[in-house]
Amino acid sequence: MTERSRTMAGEGSIVLAIFMALCLCNTATTTPNMGWTVAHATFYGDMSGNETMYGACGYENLFKQGYGLETTALSQVLFNDGKTCGACYEIQCYNSTKWCLKGSIQVTATNFCPPNYSKPHENWCNPPLQHFDLSQPMFRKIGVYQAGIVPVLYRRINCIKSGGIKFEIKGNPYWILVLVYNVGGAGDITDVKIKGSCTDWIQMSRNWGQNWQTSTQLVGQNLSFQVTTSDGKMVQSDNVAPADWKFGGVYEGKNFQ
Template identity: 65%
Template sequence: MAVYKAFLILAMAAVVSAIYSNWYDAHATFYGDMGGGKTMQGACGYGYLFKQGYGLETAALSTALFNDGLSCGACFEIFCTNVPQWCIPKAGSIIITATNFCPPNDTPNKPDAWCNPPRKHFDLTMKMFTKIAYYKAGIVPVRYRHVTCSKKGGVKFEINGNPYFTLVLIYNVGGAGDANAVKIKGSKTQWIIMTHNWGQNW
């Protein structure tokens, strides 16, 4: 009975966000190897080894882009720019989903602290980085924009917690991709605003 009631509540969640079309400047690096390396649960809550199906078409975002986790699930189009010796000619652009956080480096005056505020930075998987730039580049300037996500199977929910606390992970969101506000409604309640906890956990 409890599982049935939870399904009724979560199936009615309202997901709200916005899409932007302007291009902005940033930088990109990569992590791991072509298979993703030691990919573990990140700051968005999407689980170990791409449990939620986001695969390798993903990136960790710097503080300036992460938005305290509210950008998790958002999709970005990215292309390498202005460095002919590092950008692959006619490579075009890639589209990635934000699935993790690239933390700032607290070491004073560290020159390669690319994820420190106010820098906008994408730490891509090696597979995605090498679609737009040569491996030996290490880091490249890019341009990016927030785009519509194309996902199959509809919005999905994962319920965690304990008898006193319920945590709901929202993922596989098409369109906006990221959930910035969520409401639930039970069979005997009005709409209730959910509180953002961390990543895409509410």
């Protein structure tokens, strides 16, 4: 896994003072709507988004993989050991006329915001906080840059993706690792099965993030996949990869509607 560097406008006592002001300001003026949950958001990286590439979900170049800059890292509580990778959220700034901008954003979870227990009062990703560390371009759509941290409302939404689910095959003839990405619907995967043209369905196990593995030897066989998301829906893609598939190749299957 690539350890990312986190960049926030305003650190230490400055951010803490702003955070306290946000929590105390206008607390009685707005009530969350049904289905929305209160959290906070910061940002990392610059406006180009280079520092948001790769990360703890196993995704790589987010531009090439279709996620672009519309991404977020999740605090430990929301990340759930990588099981929430690929989930989509709608987020809007909340309860601060000074630091909030109008409108909402839609982002995909692609990374992890790690806790830092040495800074219990200055690290917003420590449990039990529900927190979003957005790409800087997404943060600046809903909050003023100088704030560094803003209160937000969020809710889970369906992921709308262009094209089919992508399967990037890695590993070697004795161990296959498949990165599953560009998943629509619920977005976060709970189960993956693989089938060769000479085998029955084989249960894959999560390696990390959205990388799934099997030690079954499948070289020279057509490959099919079943992908199940957190809402219990499953989509089956038959013969996604031809018999002459290659390690490093990316193959496209069906997606959730």
